[in-house]
Amino acid sequence: MPTSRGSCSGSGVLLQLVQNGLAPKALIFHEEEEILTLGAIVSDQLFNKKVAILRVSKDIYSDLAVADKAEIFENTLVCGSKTIKLRGLDTETLNLNPTDRRMLNGDQGTANKIAMEAICKMAAVQSANELIDVTKGHIDGCILAHDANLIFAEKMYKLGANVSIPTTINAISVNRNNWENQGVEPDFGNKASRLADAYEKMGAHPTFTCAPYLLEDKPQRDEVIGWSESNAVIYANSILGAKTQKHPDYLDLFIAMTGRAPKAGVYLTENRIPKIEISVHLPTDFDDSIWPMLGWLIGDLSPNKIPLVTGLEMASPSDDDLKALCAAFGTTSAAPMLHINGHTPGKVYSIPSDLKNFNITKQHLAKLWNKFNYANLRVDLVAIGSPHASLTECQSFVKFFDGKNCNPNVKTIITIGRDILSKAKSEGLVEQLRSAGVQIISDICWCSITEPIFPPEASVIMTNSGKYAHYAHGLTGRKTRFGSLKDCAIAAQSGWAKYELPEWLSN
Structure with missing residues (x-):
């Protein structure tokens, strides 16, 4: 394929395919690709299971795309009558400082050696000449999308991994302190908790939010950070003026451990x-x-x-x-x-x-x-908090309820980070929302919610999130209605979404 889609979690998907014995023998790209490449690097380094990653010219790619068969023999790709010489990654010319070299030599432990080796290989993939210091990390590979995330995290912890810079943790797959009371299947709940615990034991802060830019210690303008999680990366670069690549899952931990990242991509002014x-x-x-x-x-x-x-x-x-x-x-x-x-x-x-x-x-x-609003008008679930809701969104939702209650046939759920939850409690917002019938759940977000926290009986979701309107059907099989935060509050109270276009769009 030309390249991968760009989701940070793709590296974990490839690792899970390898673990299941279902990975392709090789992946061949003709454009820049980093995410699946990192998954292959981790699979080789930690589990000694290889997936060949090749980047070729568009002409060679076009020939391969219509070929019935291709074979790789060490440094040679054979396709029909064509023989193509391959060369490996050149990490020898990378300019490393003395600390980098000590880590690479294993002087700072096995875990740091693995991390620095992976970073150097990714630097070669990205054509970086050197590494750059980063001051903050954000871990995305903490969602139990598959067992590979847990296997990776626990293995790195057992090898002695520990973060060296302030590092936050993304939303996870369970409400960490309450999942046993929410009907979550014990095997899933225990695995999801172990995954979160592994990153916490490696020194990351248990923030459990997909909106780390809402925290008090958010990045400052021109600060160089090492974040994963797509929405957080985009917000940091575009709104805060910080600098971070969109790092693949697992590389986020390696960067947090070493405080170093390949100096490439949007770390460089010319690439912004x-x-x-x-x-x-x-x-x-x-x-x-x-x-x-x-x-x-x-x-x-x-x-x-x-x-x-x-x-x-x-x-x-x-x-x-x-x-x-x-x-x-x-x-x-x-x-x-x-x-x-x-x-x-x-x-x-x-x-x-x-x-x-x-x-x-x-x-x-x-x-x-109209594309976002293709479901029936009868709403079963109102979903707020993709990404996690802010304090001002909670304040506005309270105002839109104005003493009214949720329709008993509609589940209304706000997902939220722990920091914002604490502030909302201190302002009395949580009590007001819960009195109106709104559920407020921390730690998880709509991209990671599963049944039974996601109401099994719900067939139509109303949301104010373009992100969730895009992903909801693929994640849940349900159809969506979309509107403003006020529209969502009205739907929660009445059980119905608007049929017509908003007035500002129809005039």
Whole structure:
């Protein structure tokens, strides 16, 4: 295939395929690829199970794509009458400091040796000449999407792994302290807890949130960090002005252990320059549902390029609006950031005359609204918190209820990080929401919720998240309705979603 999709979790998927004996013998790409490559590196280093990773020219790739058979003999690829010489990764020319070399030589333990070896190989994959210091880490491989994540984490812990920089943990697969009371199957709950515990024992903070930018110690402008989790990476680069690659799962731990990352990609200023312009023709009036829709549309127009977004210079999106935009952008684009003129910190880019331009109009927004709203109007579940809800979102949801209660036939759930939950409790928001019939669950998020916490009887989901509107059917088999946060509150109370387009889209 040309390359992989770009999800941070793809490395773990490949490792699980290897563990199950179902991995392909080789993966052949003709574009840059890092995520599945990292999965193959980990499989080889930790488990001595190999998957060949090849990157070839487009011409060779085209020939291979129509061939019935190809064979690899050490450093040679044979396809029909063609024999293609292969060369391995060159890690010898990488400029390492003395600490890097001590880790690489095993002087700081087996775990650090494994971590530094993987980082050096990824540096070669990314054509980096040196490594860069990072000050914060964020772990994404903590969701029990499969057993490989648990096997990897526990093996690294047993080998002596420990993080060396402040490191947060993404949302996990269970409500860590309460899953036994929520009907979760014990085998799954125990494995998910062991996975979270492994990262905590390696020194990561048990934040259990997919929105680490909501924490007090969020990255600052120009701070160099090593994050995984797509929405967090995009928000950090695009809104906070920090610098991080979108690192594959497992590499996030290696970076947190060593405090070092390949100096490549958007760590380099020249690679943060937009390659495409997207002009937004903003309607005169709109509500907060526009922001996730814009993110989805922008990503759809720039699936693998950093876009320059114009037309929003006079708009005043809130932090929640920008959070929703970045998360939805990450569902349709593999790019680690976008430049929103007037809102992304740093240089304001002049637009080269040859920069390809696309437009987003009210008609595009209306078409996407219909795409997101394909389910019946009767709502069974209202899903808030993808990514995790902020304090201001909780405050707004309370205001929209205004003393009313949830319809008894509708489950309404907000997923939230521990830090925001604590603040919401201190403001009395949690008590008010629970009194209205709203469930508030920490640690997990909508990308990791499974039955029975996800109501088995629910067939129609209402959400304000473009990210979840995109992923929900694939994750749950259910259909969606989509709208603003206020629309979600109304649906929670009435049990019904709106049939018609929002007024601001229909005029």
